Amino acid sequence: MTVRVLISDKMDPRAAAIFRERGVEVDEMDGQTPEQLKAIVGKYDGLAIRSSTKVTKDLLDAATRLKVVGRAGIGVDNVDIPAATARGVVVMNTPFGNSITTAEHAIALMFALARQLPEADASTQAGKWEKNRFMGVEVTGKTLGLIGAGNIGSIVASRALGLKMKVVAYDPFLTPERAIEIGIEKVELEELLKRADFITLHTPLTDQTRGILSRGALAKTKPGVRIVNCARGGLIDEAALKDALDSGQVAGAALDVFETEPAKDSPLFGTPNFISTPHLGASTNEAQVNVAIQVAEQMSDYLLLGGVTNAINMPSLSAEEAPRLRPYMTLAENLGKLVGQIVGEDVRSVAVEVEGAAAQLNQKPITGAVLAGLMGTYSQTVNMVNAPFLAKERGLDVREVRHDREGDYHTLVAVEVVTSKGTRRVAGTLFGNRAPRLVEMFGVEVEAELAGSMIYIVNTDTPGFIGKLGTALGQAGINIATFNLGRRAAGGEAVALVAVDGDVPQTVVKTLCGLEGVREVVPLRF
Numbered sequence: 125m126t127v128r129v130l131i132s133d134k135m136d137p138r139a140a141a142i143f144r145e146r147g148v149e150v151d152e153m154d155g156q157t158p159e160q161l162k163a164i165v166g167k168y169d170g171l172a173i174r175s176s177t178k179v180t181k182d183l184l185d186a187a188t189r190l191k192v193v194g195r196a197g198i199g200v201d202n203v204d205i206p207a208a209t210a211r212g213v214v215v216m217n218t219p220f221g222n223s224i225t226t227a228e229h230a231i232a233l234m235f236a237l238a239r240q241l242p243e244a245d246a247s248t249q250a251g252k253w254e255k256n257r258f259m260g261v262e263v264t265g266k267t268l269g270l271i272g273a274g275n276i277g278s279i280v281a282s283r284a285l286g287l288k289m290k291v292v293a294y295d296p297f298l299t300p301e302r303a304i305e306i307g308i309e310k311v312e313l314e315e316l317l318k319r320a321d322f323i324t325l326h327t328p329l330t331d332q333t334r335g336i337l338s339r340g341a342l343a344k345t346k347p348g349v350r351i352v353n354c355a356r357g358g359l360i361d362e363a364a365l366k367d368a369l370d371s372g373q374v375a376g377a378a379l380d381v382f383e384t385e386p387a388k389d390s391p392l393f394g395t396p397n398f399i400s401t402p403h404l405g406a407s408t409n410e411a412q413v414n415v416a417i418q419v420a421e422q423m424s425d426y427l428l429l430g431g432v433t434n435a436i437n438m439p440s441l442s443a444e445e446a447p448r449l450r451p452y453m454t455l456a457e458n459l460g461k462l463v464g465q466i467v468g469e470d471v472r473s474v475a476v477e478v479e480g481a482a483a484q485l486n487q488k489p490i491t492g493a494v495l496a497g498l499m500g501t502y503s504q505t506v507n508m509v510n511a512p513f514l515a516k517e518r519g520l521d522v523r524e525v526r527h528d529r530e531g532d533y534h535t536l537v538a539v540e541v542v543t544s545k546g547t548r549r550v551a552g553t554l555f556g557n558r559a560p561r562l563v564e565m566f567g568v569e570v571e572a573e574l575a576g577s578m579i580y581i582v583n584t585d586t587p588g589f590i591g592k593l594g595t596a597l598g599q600a601g602i603n604i605a606t607f608n609l610g611r612r613a614a615g616g617e618a619v620a621l622v623a624v625d626g627d628v629p630q631t632v633v634k635t636l637c638g639l640e641g642v643r644e645v646v647p648l649r650f
């Protein structure tokens with residue numbers, strides 16, 4: 125089937141070229157209104173975006189084919205991640221491609237503030253030559269306060285140290301070792317506000333960071349501080365910033381990002397010592413080439429090979445690893461489907477065990493596939509991406525167990541579920557590292573390929589039963605493809621997994637239930 129991607133924001137042409145080279149059909153349509161986008165998004169498997177496209181729940185509801193949203197950049201606050209996860213859509217970004225460029229923009233704005241470059245430029249070009257009006261400050265020896273010291277914050281720190289500044293940082297997740305490594309001092313926010321001559325912000329916009337420079341925080345800054353925000357609008361209270369600029373508490377502020385974008389009429393516009401750029405942090409040729417190439421490669425890897433890189437809502441799985449894992453995923457999903465079809469929704473906890481060769485692999489995707497198979501029997505929208513999330517939502521206790529040693533098989537995946545009626549366990553292996561086979565079912569050794577239409581039958585092991593079963597199916601016009609048997613002990617409980625051609629109607633299930641010694645009959649689909 126054709127795989128189709130829509131690029132809905134302005135992106136370097138290399139992104140489209142890579143999609144095409146890899147056999148993915150691509151449309152480029154930036155500047156669509158939310159309504160226009162909603163009308164067409166249903167045709168696409170992938171959506172490649174920057175910061176303008178808003179991936180809302182409403183848009184996702186219309187994106188019935190969508191499997192992946194790729195953000196050519198860092199911030200994903202324009203994507204409703206919980207809604208995407210719930211729909212099984214992977215959201216990935218390119219966490220490093222534009223970080224140097226954005227850090228350089230922060231440094232550029234810091235210098236622009238220190239020397240009032242935009243105002244001096246406008247005045248000079250207006251023919252005023254106001255040499256005495258513009259008196260700047262040196263950055264050498266000054267203290268830079270970073271709010272957020274992740275990728276971009278650390279690059280800003282290294283540049284600022286090169287400029288002979290002292291760097292302090294507020295970042296609750298910055299370890300003391302890392303602070304020493306990058307040559308900065310970790311401080312609390314209050315201390316930063318008190319000491320910093322320049323403040324730059326480098327955090328994502330979250331519930332914790334929204335309004336981090338509030339009116340109260342701005343009042344605690346060192347008088348004459350200069351502030352740069354190249355991270356996200358919403359981190360600074362814009363009305364309070366305007367007042368602080370007017371009062372002189374803040375000597376200068378440069379915003380690349382605004383609470384509402386595009387920002388076309390901010391009260392800050394026209395304020396002396398205020399500089400703004402239209403969200404240009406990532407706008408260099410180098411950064412745009414980096415993020416375009418990276419997002420197109422990552423999205424193609426996922427859509428074509430199942431490889432997952434830099435996903436926000438799913439564990440990583442390299443494109444090299446994905447083919448090795450694929451037969452395990454089929455096995456895991458089928459084991460989940462097998463249990464799910466037999467026990468239904470009555471599952472309280474699930475343990476996924478891997479043994480031998482399987483224990484050397486990334487277990488998260490295997491667990492995701494088991495859960496997808498298990499819950500897919502009663503939910504249409506479940507897949508590997510949203511299965512762990514939906515399991516959590518349902519309060520399902522999920523455990524992962526890894527045994528490095530080999531047991532009877534060189535590789536084994538087992539699924540054990542606890543239901544109201546007790547514990548049930550199934551296990552499977554790969555023949556020749558390729559072909560998934562069920563090898564154990566509810567304590568009985570069986571060997572079966574789980575595929576197509578099957579019937580699960582539990583009966584008392586009595587002579588002549590198989591003949592009666594064959595006759596009953598024959599009379600119903602159902603052809604047996606393979607017959608897989610196992611039993612606990614001679615004359616005890618026997619289990620049959622019968623692969624048949626075509627669906628098994630309820631009337632046939634009823635007939636089979638009526639055969640002597642039959643305890644349970646469940647039609648299965650794989």
Ligand SMILES: NC(=O)C1=CN([C@@H]2O[C@H](COP(=O)(O)OP(=O)(O)OC[C@H]3O[C@@H](n4cnc5c(N)ncnc54)[C@H](O)[C@@H]3O)[C@@H](O)[C@H]2O)C=CC1
Nearest residue numbers: 198199272273274275276295297326327328354355405406
């Ligand atoms: N203006 C632009 O065009 C661009 C803006 N950005 C923005 O820059 C942000 C930072 O990017 P990176 O450094 O790559 O992200 P990152 O994830 O490497 O670093 C973010 C840092 O913020 C810290 N943090 C989280 N919560 C915090 C809190 N409550 N208080 C203080 N620190 C907190 C984290 O511990 C982390 O160290 C992005 O989230 C994005 O919004 C990124 C690229 C371009």
Ligand SMILES: O=C(O)C(=O)COP(=O)(O)O
Nearest residue numbers: 174175176197198199406
């Ligand atoms: O990468 C980010 O987080 C950015 O903010 C860059 O935004 P943009 O891709 O330039 O719209």
